[in-house]
Amino acid sequence: MNFNDFIMTNEIPIRLGFFFGIFAVMTIWEIVSPRRHLRTSKIIRWTNNLGLVFFNSFVLRLLFPAAAVGMAVFASEQGWGLFNYMVAPFWVAVLASVVIMDFFIWLQHVMVHAVPVFWRLHRVHHADLDFDVTTGARFHTLEILLSMLIKFAVIILLGPPLVAVVVFEVILNATAMFNHSNVRMPVGLDRLLRLIVVTPDMHRVHHSVEDDETNSNFGFNLPWWDRLFGTYRAQPRVGHEAMTIGIHTFREDKWCSWLPGMLAIPFVGKVQEYAINRRQWGGDHE
Secondary structure: OOHHHHHHHHHHHHHHHHHHHHHHHHHHHHHHOEOOOOOOOHHHHHHHHHHHHHHHHHHHHHHOOOHHHHHHHHHHHHOOOHHHOOOOOHHHHHHHHHHHHHHHHHHHHHHHHHOHHHHHHHHHHHOOOOOOOOHHHOOOHHHHHHHHHHHHHHHHHHOOOHHHHHHHHHHHHHHHHHHOOOEOOOHHHHHHHOOOOOOHHHHHHHHEOOHHHHOOOOOOOOOHHHHHHOOOOOOOOOOOOOOOEOOOOOOOHHHHOOHHHHHHHHHOOOOOOOHHHHOOOOOOOO
């Protein structure tokens, strides 16, 4: 069995192992040292948030059995993509692929905020009334499918090594759980970490109900894109304990905490030009 065959055969156990491992670590950290007091029932939220995660996983595997890893193998077999045309050391191709794919995830995140029809889907993620480890995987099923199609397109254009796709998927899932966690860490450690990775305090700003704060800190893994493109905001204006999590449109538990309501959110209400075009560039932007 060659390396690619090993990855293809063991991709699901590898990803599940990291998922449950990181999930357990962040859950314990949230219990030991929470950043904020949760306003809604944790049992209800976790049951429904995780229920949505498992439902999405089932639908995704049903429609795209091989997922992003399978597309990477197919692109390699067809000779598609940048790294299938150029000669580069393996480690360079892997590292560059992970960084470039992260940039496209950042662009995708900006897009789902900027385009009204996609914001309808992404509202499910932002409508969570609290912010913890389960928020990081709470997305509408249609957004998950859209995200996979975008990954397919990026893989076809990039032609990344198979291991780069697996590493990227593992890192993305791990950092999404990390930076959505309701955990407290020393200020100095947070300041240091956010130079290389999106921290919980950094990403929590993005989940504020305030438009100008929501439209900042789009990064899921690397924090550099927000700093480079001017969408970085260091802290919420009222502080992390006092800030309100969620979106103004949906504040009732039937929409925000229960699975049927979450799945219905994209089809409820009107969506006008989204707030990314109304961003307030105030003096507290750093």
